Amino acid sequence: xxxxxxxxxxxxxxxxxxxxxxxxxxxxxxxxxxxxxxxxxxxxxxxxxxxxxxxxxxxxxxxxxxxxxxxxxxxxxxxxxxxxxxxxxxxxxxxxxxxxxxxxxxxxxxxxxxxxxxxxxxxxxxxxxxxxxxxxxxxxxxxxxxxxxxxxxxxxxxxxxxxxxxxxxxxxxxxxxxxxxxxxxxxxxxxxxxxxxxxxxxxxxxxxxxxxxxxxxxxxxxxxxxxxxxxxxxxxxxxxxxxxxxxxxxxxxxxxxxxxxxxxxxxxxxxxxxxxxxxxxxxxxxxxxxxxxxx
Numbered sequence: 001x002x003x004x005x006x007x008x009x010x011x012x013x014x015x016x017x018x019x020x021x022x023x024x025x026x027x028x029x030x031x032x033x034x035x036x037x038x039x040x041x042x043x044x045x046x047x048x049x050x051x052x053x054x055x056x057x058x059x060x061x062x063x064x065x066x067x068x069x070x071x072x073x074x075x076x077x078x079x080x081x082x083x084x085x086x087x088x089x090x091x092x093x094x095x096x097x098x099x100x101x102x103x104x105x106x107x108x109x110x111x112x113x114x115x116x117x118x119x120x121x122x123x124x125x126x127x128x129x130x131x132x133x134x135x136x137x138x139x140x141x142x143x144x145x146x147x148x149x150x151x152x153x154x155x156x157x158x159x160x161x162x163x164x165x166x167x168x169x170x171x172x173x174x175x176x177x178x179x180x181x182x183x184x185x186x187x188x189x190x191x192x193x194x195x196x197x198x199x200x201x202x203x204x205x206x207x208x209x210x211x212x213x214x215x216x217x218x219x220x221x222x223x224x225x226x227x228x229x230x231x232x233x234x235x236x237x238x239x240x241x242x243x244x245x246x247x248x249x250x251x252x253x254x255x256x257x258x259x260x261x262x263x264x265x266x267x268x269x270x271x272x273x274x275x276x277x278x279x280x281x282x283x284x285x286x287x288x289x290x291x292x293x294x295x
Contacts, residue, residue, distance in 0.1 A: 082168030123175030220252025
């Protein structure tokens with residue numbers, strides 16, 4: 001059987017980051033016809049549920065760039081790839097060394113708390129406001145008892161420690177200038193070369209974004225794990241994968257697909273990896289391709 005798996009932003013979603021009604025109708029029609037479809041995205045479950053609330057998704061999804069595989073219907077986390085507290089301490093120290101305090105994305109049971117620091121630039125503020133607008137329940141202010149095992153002072157020198165608030169740390173997220181992003185990238189590569197660093201320009205607000213996560217927390221690894229969960233929970237084997245993407249965080253997923261496909265607005269490295277380049281994401285090109293394959 002064939003599986004279609006698509007990125008969301010700048011791939012399946014429209015130019016303002018939504019899934020229009022026409023896309024919902026077309027996608028539901030394909031699923032009703034027996035098409036096996038799911039998504040792999042940097043977004044987290046609350047945002048995904050908001051966007052896909054009227055889509056009859058049956059299969060598990062990949063969220064946070066592969067850090068979590070989740071059954072969206074039950075909200076149960078089927079698998080996760082976290083940093084572990086030791087790596088998290090060392091990675092956070094790198095951010096702290098440059099006075100750049102990131103968002104901390106954690107795991108507690110099936111929940112994914114997202115702790116935000118003082119918001120010092122427009123990128124960090126935008127990331128927060130986007131979550132507020134969508135009523136994201138994960139948001140909490142970064143607590144000093146989570147990230148500071150010393151005395152309470154005004155230095156903002158946080159340090160991660162074992163905490164009953166978290167089972168694991170999934171990733172750190174920071175939005176800022178290109179100079180800031182590449183500086184923290186270089187420092188983490190020097191001190192923690194085994195960690196996965198994902199960075200890309202933010203086309204919604206400007207500036208750049210960096211995500212630091214476990215080496216296995218990418219869409220390529222997650223797709224392999226996803227196939228096992230589909231077999232276990234839905235009792236069928238996926239023999240062929242068609243994957244759609246636009247940006248660097250989709251690269252490993254496309255490399256693990258039988259048919260990697262880039263949208264017209266994709267980056268050069270994604271287009272170079274693709275077997276086929278389809279239309280622009282604003283033209284619902286992903287759905288048009290799938291419909292063509294099943295016409």
